[in-house]
Amino acid sequence: MPSSSQPPSNRGPYDPFEKYRIAEIQKDKSMPDTSEGSEKFQLKSKSAIVAYLILLLKKFLDLFEETTDHGLAVSAESEVSEHLAQLKAAIEILKMEDHGQDSAFLNNLSLLWDQVLEDVVRFRRQTPLSIKMRAFLKELQHYPDDPVHSLGYYLTEYAGQKWLPFPYMEMISRLTLAHQKKPESSLLSRWSGMLDEMIQILNRAKGN
Secondary structure: OOOOOOOOOOOOOOOOOHHHHHHHHHHHHHOOOOHHHHHHHHHHHHHHHHHHHHHHHHHHHHOOOOEOOOOOEHHHHHHHHHHHHHHHHHHHHHHHOOOOOOHHHHHHHHHHHHHHHHHHHOOOOOOHHHHHHHHHHHHHHOOOOOOOOOHHHHHHHOOOOOOOOHHHHHHHHHHHHHHHHOHHHOHHHHHHHHHHHHHHHHHHHHHO
């Protein structure tokens, strides 16, 4: 038999699918490994779900939290008392000085107003204290009797604003001027007295 100059081949039978397997392996190597990112995404999703469930649980437990004689949750009573005291302090300042053009003061007054508005919603039943708070808020909400917008409107709508409308500033200045003319019968004295009554009710409860 004629001899061949080609060395003997050690390869087995020809595999017609070999080139496809090689191409698939190369494709897999070229694809980025997203397993780590996927795991981080799953962990983040699980954390968000857990946080949401904790929030739901807290709200559920709040429904069964012990309430005080004022119809407030025990944890809310001290916060309500503090908010009322801060608002009273702001009114006492208005008695002494005109802050009608003091945007920082008026923004803080709006913040205190919003806090008390939120507090009154926290009452779980009608109590003498909640009735007094609603009566107080109603007076500010409708002062004066015949304006285009009330004091309560300005306190709500212009919280945090750098620019304040002139009628709002004039209203605050007019309250201070009226108090300085007749302190005993002024609205600022009346509102301060209403707040003081509510604070005393809460303080007496703490003393018990």
